[in-house]
Amino acid sequence: MPRSDADTGFDEKIPGQNLAVIAEALFLANLLVAPGVCFAILLWLWQRNKDDAPRLARQHLKQATFVSxxxxxxxxxxxxxxxxxxxxxxxxxxxxxxxxxxxxxxxxVLFGMFALVKALAGQVWRFPLIGPAVDRDPA
Incomplete structure (x- = not known):
């Protein structure tokens, strides 16, 4: 099947996985590339999606924002x-x-890379000591 222009090459198998990956990538970019700018985007994403995002995305957004x-x-x-x-x-x-x-x-930075890997794998993960509690609610 030929690729279309709208095909990103990444098929989201777990709801919220793309948003979780974006959140953790913004966390790392805030630490390494563009501090402040990436944090503002991350904060905006969290405010916009904190109530209605899938569980995986909600956890990674919350964690990336609070650890930042x-x-x-x-x-x-x-x-x-x-x-x-x-x-x-x-x-x-x-x-x-x-x-x-x-x-x-x-x-x-090291824990941020680990969090990005977990987001890419579609898994929830918590930063040691300073990460917010993982929501164990199955919804």
Missing amino acids: LWGGLLIVTLTGLFIALGGLQWEWTWVLVILYFTCIHSTL
Whole structure:
């Protein structure tokens, strides 16, 4: 059967799988490519679909949005704390900021890639510690 122009090449076998993949891809793009812009799109998608999206999409949208908020809160709070305590000229301030990026930010990226893989597989997954609870409702 020949492909049509409308064929995306990805057949959604589980309801909400495409939206779940988009949510997790936006989470990663927010961390790596376009912070703020991708978060705004992700927040808009979550607000638009949080009530009527299929369970899989709802969970991934909720998780990507809330973990993005946690990540933003962590970076602003910790970096602000490091600067407030040490000042911009203290070399240990920058050591701590770089350690934050190396450890925390990289961990969020790693877990974001794992979440994207789970979304591609059509599975629900929860970020350890900061991820919202998984909705066990079968609906």
